[in-house]
Amino acid sequence: VKTSFAIGTLEFKNRVLVASGTFGYGDESLAPELLNELGGIITKSLSMKPRDGNPPTRIVETPSGMLNSIGLANIGVMKFVASKLPFLRTLDTAIIANIAASTIDEYCHVVDVLEEVDGVDGYEINVSCPNVKEGGLSFGTNCGMVEEITRRIRQRTHRPLIIKLTPNVTHISDFAKAAEDAGADAVSAINTLIGMAVDVKTRKPVLATVTGGLSGPAIKPVALAKVYEVARAVKIPVIGIGGIMTARDALEFLMVGASAVQVGTANFIDPESGITIARGIRTFCEENGCDDAGSLVGCLDAKTGLSVLDTWL
Numbered sequence: 001v002k003t004s005f006a007i008g009t010l011e012f013k014n015r016v017l018v019a020s021g022t023f024g025y026g027d028e029s030l031a032p033e034l035l036n037e038l039g040g041i042i043t044k045s046l047s048m049k050p051r052d053g054n055p056p057t058r059i060v061e062t063p064s065g066m067l068n069s070i071g072l073a074n075i076g077v078m079k080f081v082a083s084k085l086p087f088l089r090t091l092d093t094a095i096i097a098n099i100a101a102s103t104i105d106e107y108c109h110v111v112d113v114l115e116e117v118d119g120v121d122g123y124e125i126n127v128s129c130p131n132v133k134e135g136g137l138s139f140g141t142n143c144g145m146v147e148e149i150t151r152r153i154r155q156r157t158h159r160p161l162i163i164k165l166t167p168n169v170t171h172i173s174d175f176a177k178a179a180e181d182a183g184a185d186a187v188s189a190i191n192t193l194i195g196m197a198v199d200v201k202t203r204k205p206v207l208a209t210v211t212g213g214l215s216g217p218a219i220k221p222v223a224l225a226k227v228y229e230v231a232r233a234v235k236i237p238v239i240g241i242g243g244i245m246t247a248r249d250a251l252e253f254l255m256v257g258a259s260a261v262q263v264g265t266a267n268f269i270d271p272e273s274g275i276t277i278a279r280g281i282r283t284f285c286e287e288n289g290c291d292d293a294g295s296l297v298g299c300l301d302a303k304t305g306l307s308v309l310d311t312w313l
């Protein structure tokens with residue numbers, strides 16, 4: 001069974017990657033032999049300078065999911081290069097650096113630093129960060145900003161460029177098209193959905209930041225619909241993310257049009273989730289006479305001719 005696929009010139013050995021922020025810098029939980037079974041590792045979002053992130057409480061469990069307001073805590077790109085990349089370079093899996101920034105110049109600076117070093121196979125750009133210059137609103141909710149960030153980074157690198165989309169917009173496909181038009185090699189979707197939790201005893205929000213990002217199985221149906229919408233709008237590969245716990249979940253994403261998937265929250269329950277899911281996709285292919293997992297991508301047999309955006313009418 002062929003499980004590999006490519007984004008631009010970069011080959012992935014299979015279609016399962018671990019999602020940013022749920023697997024640290026790849027050096028904490030699993031032995032290299034296991035890590036090498038992943039299609040790729042996406043790092044925690046890296047910013048130019050180290051960030052402490054938000055004050056506690058910054059994680060709360062919810063029915064079928066979790067809310068987080070980590071606030072992009074990370075060691076900064078310099079320390080990543082010095083202390084994490086040497087280990088990551090020894091692995092036989094794709095290493096994707098996820099980048100977060102509060103100005104477009106900061107995104108560019110982080111890319112410039114990483115362009116100088118070996119061992120980074122591609123970039124995933126987290127546009128769900130507050131944009132300091134534009135007054136705190138997220139870049140990812142402004143189509144023109146997504147286009148400009150993509151274009152500016154595209155000018156600086158030949159490495160595969162993935163733009164990670166937020167679902168907290170009206171039409172996510174507009175943002176996917178903006179990224180595609182500006183030269184992205186792929187888009188990934190979805191980042192977390194805005195949510196909140198309240199403690200009725202104290203009458204206070206549970207998270208110090210009041211709202212946070214919802215992830216886990218609770219968001220899978222939303223993520224599937226968003227990925228379906230995006231996959232029908234762009235020609236570049238789409239990487240599906242959101243509540244994937246099992247190989248069956250991952251297969252659903254492939255069928256609605258994702259070329260690959262990322263496993264996030266599941267890693268907190270079992271850091272081997274991604275590996276189990278990659279093996280499960282292979283087994284499904286073997287048992288169903290499918291000699292290339294790629295033939296499952298977009299194979300959904302949807303009878304309706306309605307556009308995704310019209311189906312609620």
Ligand SMILES: Cc1cc2nc3c(=O)[nH]c(=O)nc-3n(C[C@H](O)[C@H](O)[C@H](O)COP(=O)(O)O)c2cc1C
Nearest residue numbers: 019020021045068126190191215216242243264265
């Ligand atoms: C604790 C936590 C931290 C996260 N940190 C990041 C991050 O630094 N950058 C990013 O792009 N996404 C981050 N995410 C979002 C995930 O990569 C993923 O898009 C989201 O959780 C949905 O997938 P899941 O339901 O499989 O977790 C984080 C998610 C969680 C739960």
